[in-house]
Amino acid sequence: MKVVDLLVAGGGVAGAWAALTFKKYSPEGRVLLVSDEEPYRRAAIVKLVKNPGSRLQVLTESLQKAGVETLEGRVVEADPAGEAAVETAEGEKKVAFKRLLLATGGKPGLLKVSNLNLKGVFTFRRRRDALQLGEYVKPGQHAFVVGGGLIGLEVAEALYRRGLKVTVVK
Numbered sequence: 001m002k003v004v005d006l007l008v009a010g011g012g013v014a015g016a017w018a019a020l021t022f023k024k025y026s027p028e029g030r031v032l033l034v035s036d037e038e039p040y041r042r043a044a045i046v047k048l049v050k051n052p053g054s055r056l057q058v059l060t061e062s063l064q065k066a067g068v069e070t071l072e073g074r075v076v077e078a079d080p081a082g083e084a085a086v087e088t089a090e091g092e093k094k095v096a097f098k099r100l101l102l103a104t105g106g107k108p109g110l111l112k113v114s115n116l117n118l119k120g121v122f123t124f125r126r127r128r129d130a131l132q133l134g135e136y137v138k139p140g141q142h143a144f145v146v147g148g149g150l151i152g153l154e155v156a157e158a159l160y161r162r163g164l165k166v167t168v169v170k
Helices: 013-025 042-050 060-066 125-137 151-160
Strands: 002-009 031-035 070-071 072-080 084-090 089-104 142-145 165-169
Touching: 002 013, 002 072, 013 042, 013 060, 013 070, 013 142, 031 089, 042 125, 042 151, 060 070, 070 084, 072 089, 151 165
Parallel strands: 002 031, 002 089, 031 070, 142 165
Antiparallel strands: 072 084, 084 089
16 A cells, blocks of 8 residues: 555646645655646646647646656545545555645536537536537637636637637626
């Protein structure tokens, strides 16, 4: 069983920076970051809609340089006694930890309306969401962006710049 000083569940900016900060102040500490995607700056996924050929800045190299171990998977169970179950492509692994940080991010709130599973309806949270949206859109289409926050407005701008008619619903 792997034993670590800090187990980080989540590979977004919060999880990555927490792991890097821990290593900065505890260089001998063992840190494992578990994420179901390669760690990257999630707020930058709008770039993939603006320019589908662009690349995201991944944080893997910075983590490796700092001595943070990464594992592709999900923490599916953790107990206060310091043991977690991590689900990976190879199966479930056990990890013993001294500290656990849950940095799993948010989940888009969905409207309570029917037909959200229809073709052309997207959520916008992960890299694959941005890639699917970027591949789907064509100039002349009409997009309805639900949400007038920072990310919603950035998505609306990206779609507009790609030639779509855009309506933002707050």
